[in-house]
Amino acid sequence: MVQFTQVQQYPESVLAERAGYFPVPGAHLYTVLHAVEAPLARVLLIGSFASERHTSYRPWLQWGRYLAARRIEVLRFDYRGVGESTGVFKEIGFHSWMDDVERLSAWLRKREGDAPLILHGLEMGGILAAKAFHDGEADALVLWSAPVSANKVLRSTLQRWIGPQQLLKQEEDRRPPSHYFRLLEEGQSVEVDGYEWTPQLWSESLSFELPDTMVPPNDPAVSYRRPVRIVQLGKSAAPLVLGGLLNGFEESKDFSWLFAPNYEWIASSLHIPLGAA
Amino acid sequence: MILDKLETRQLITLGADGILVRGTYHDVQRNTTESTRAAKKIGVLFLNPLSTPRTLIGDSAVYWASSFAAQGYPSLRIDMPGLGDSYGEVAKDLVTFINNGGFAAVVASKVKEFSERFGLAGVVIYGHCAGATTAVYAASTCKECKGLIITNPYFNAANMLTPKLSPGMVDWARRTTVGEVLRAAYARIREARKKRGNGNLPGNANVHLIAHWKQLVSSGLPILIFKSGEPAALGSSKLRAGAFDYLEHITSLAGHKSRLSLRMIEGTNHSFADRLGRAAIREHAEVWLHKHFPDEAITLARDSIFCELSR
Numbered sequence: 196m197v198q199f200t201q202v203q204q205y206p207e208s209v210l211a212e213r214a215g216y217f218p219v220p221g222a223h224l225y226t227v228l229h230a231v232e233a234p235l236a237r238v239l240l241i242g243s244f245a246s247e248r249h250t251s252y253r254p255w256l257q258w259g260r261y262l263a264a265r266r267i268e269v270l271r272f273d274y275r276g277v278g279e280s281t282g283v284f285k286e287i288g289f290h291s292w293m294d295d296v297e298r299l300s301a302w303l304r305k306r307e308g309d310a311p312l313i314l315h316g317l318e319m320g321g322i323l324a325a326k327a328f329h330d331g332e333a334d335a336l337v338l339w340s341a342p343v344s345a346n347k348v349l350r351s352t353l354q355r356w357i358g359p360q361q362l363l364k365q366e367e368d369r370r371p372p373s374h375y376f377r378l379l380e381e382g383q384s385v386e387v388d389g390y391e392w393t394p395q396l397w398s399e400s401l402s403f404e405l406p407d408t409m410v411p412p413n414d415p416a417v418s419y420r421r422p423v424r425i426v427q428l429g430k431s432a433a434p435l436v437l438g439g440l441l442n443g444f445e446e447s448k449d450f451s452w453l454f455a456p457n458y459e460w461i462a463s464s465l466h467i468p469l470g471a472a
Numbered sequence: 473m474i475l476d477k478l479e480t481r482q483l484i485t486l487g488a489d490g491i492l493v494r495g496t497y498h499d500v501q502r503n504t505t506e507s508t509r510a511a512k513k514i515g516v517l518f519l520n521p522l523s524t525p526r527t528l529i530g531d532s533a534v535y536w537a538s539s540f541a542a543q544g545y546p547s548l549r550i551d552m553p554g555l556g557d558s559y560g561e562v563a564k565d566l567v568t569f570i571n572n573g574g575f576a577a578v579v580a581s582k583v584k585e586f587s588e589r590f591g592l593a594g595v596v597i598y599g600h601c602a603g604a605t606t607a608v609y610a611a612s613t614c615k616e617c618k619g620l621i622i623t624n625p626y627f628n629a630a631n632m633l634t635p636k637l638s639p640g641m642v643d644w645a646r647r648t649t650v651g652e653v654l655r656a657a658y659a660r661i662r663e664a665r666k667k668r669g670n671g672n673l674p675g676n677a678n679v680h681l682i683a684h685w686k687q688l689v690s691s692g693l694p695i696l697i698f699k700s701g702e703p704a705a706l707g708s709s710k711l712r713a714g715a716f717d718y719l720e721h722i723t724s725l726a727g728h729k730s731r732l733s734l735r736m737i738e739g740t741n742h743s744f745a746d747r748l749g750r751a752a753i754r755e756h757a758e759v760w761l762h763k764h765f766p767d768e769a770i771t772l773a774r775d776s777i778f779c780e781l782s783r
Contacts, residue, residue, distance in 0.1 A: 198575075198577045198578075199491070199552075199560070199574055205559060213474075214476070215475055225483075226474060248525075249524045249529060252556065253555065256557065277531065278527050278534075279496060279527060360741070363741055389529060389746055390530060390531075
């Protein structure tokens with residue numbers, strides 16, 4: 196029988212990972228600091244929406260480790276009411292998650308040792324990152340598959356959720372996505388992937404959008420005079436982003452084709468030397 | 473400013489055996505009576521299945537671990553090496569690796585460490601789907617394991633289920649709901665057509681796993697199994713009727729010592745993460761825990777069971 200065997204040697208950057216709870220009003224955020232001595236830069240990773248957390252988790256963490264191994268300090272976290280963070284999901288919305296981002300970016304900026312701060316948002320986290328960057332929170336911005344609005348995230352999440360649910364129900368109990376959209380608009384809650392979506396969350400999502408300056412044909416790098424990189428990930432990036440096909444063996448998938456050029460962009464944009472892994 | 477513990481939660485790393493495993497510990501609530509707190513307790517160890525982190529889908533494991541801890545059963549959720557927050561290499565064909573018991577030794581070691589670190593009387597292992605497979609293998613090799621709670625276990629050897637498909641496709645079928653339906657339908661067709669080998673088992677059975685099952689069930693280890701309803705898309709056709717009932721098979725082998733309980737939860741999904749599934753698991757598991765592991769009645773009976781297994 197093949198058994199998991201002991202890791203011969205843990206990389207220093209992995210041993211330096213520090214998990215903790217960061218206090219915010221009414222909750223504690225689960226954070227993992229990929230601590231680095233004399234960092235060349237710092238990155239706050241702002242992840243995807245609650246339902247996509249478990250699928251994107253491993254490649255997102257690998258990206259954090261990839262950067263930390265190259266002397267870029269990383270802080271990743273779970274939103275209030277999601278994952279390892281405390282708080283009640285149904286009592287929380289986009290403005291609270293925006294507050295999470297602002298508090299953590301302020302904390303990261305105050306860390307000892309002067310280093311530029313990069314906000315990196317994935318999917319819904321892209322909207323939060325862009326808004327914080329718009330408000331002057333950081334020196335550079337990276338967006339991976341950021342939607343134009345939070346409502347688009349909720350719609351696509353619900354549409355993806357509904358298909359498999361239909362298979363579990365008798366034909367007479369099956370409802371199209373529009374049925375659930377209507378319930379939310381009429382003030383009822385809907386449970387999706389184990390999370391209770393409230394009418395307030397839905398209503399908030401309608402006006403929670405990327406800043407106009409980030410939306411084509413505008414060029415955010417010109418508007419902000421700070422480095423901005425916007426990448427739309429395709430099917431090959433699954434399971435980091437949904438919508439792509441799962442081809443099996445997701446745990447061992449190699450993302451260096453995505454990590455390397457993004458790291459090189461960070462290094463060149465902020466004029467930091469390319470570090471060795 | 474960043475804390476490593478809250479009133480009832482603590483972020484920990486288990487690494488006594490040199491393999492670092494990250495986890496979240498849920499301590500018993502402060503309102504537990506002093507006399508109860510003084511007694512050695514049974515802990516619950518949650519395993520993560522495949523790539524899903526230790527919160528499980530919809531953060532359902534956080535809910536269950538908090539609930540069990542509030543009932544007096546300290547709980548720990550861990551990420552297997554290479555998954556979630558735990559560092560390590562991951563086998564390319566993870567499903568087959570797990571089906572062959574690849575994580576058993578590390579889990580057995582972590583059960584022991586969990587028990588020693590928190591002064592527990594023993595540990596109940598909680599595993600979902602692929603996590604259930606690991607739980608069964610680990611339980612049969614560790615004396616600190618006093619019980620099992622498993623949800624939607626499976627008994628097929630994935631590589632034998634669909635030999636004409638690529639291993640990647642088999643992996644996909646194992647982890648998606650659509651794949652679940654296709655897999656179930658295909659398994660039934662194959663079972664119906666295939667001559668049964670290994671006694672009465674279908675040819676695609678994971679014989680090694682079933683042998684461990686039989687050993688555990690007949691040892692008298694308390695085991696609670698939850699099954700969600702079959703996808704309605706399978707209908708009530710001959711496909712359902714043709715399915716081999718592994719649980720019935722295991723129960724039939726158990727003998728008089730068996731303490732196996734089976735709960736079927738209709739109306740929930742594979743993950744049990746929805747409101748109905750969560751509540752059902754919480755309710756039944758808590759009753760089961762109190763029945764088999766009342767605070768004052770924890771004995772070392774499991775040690776004698778382990779000795780019997782080792783013979």
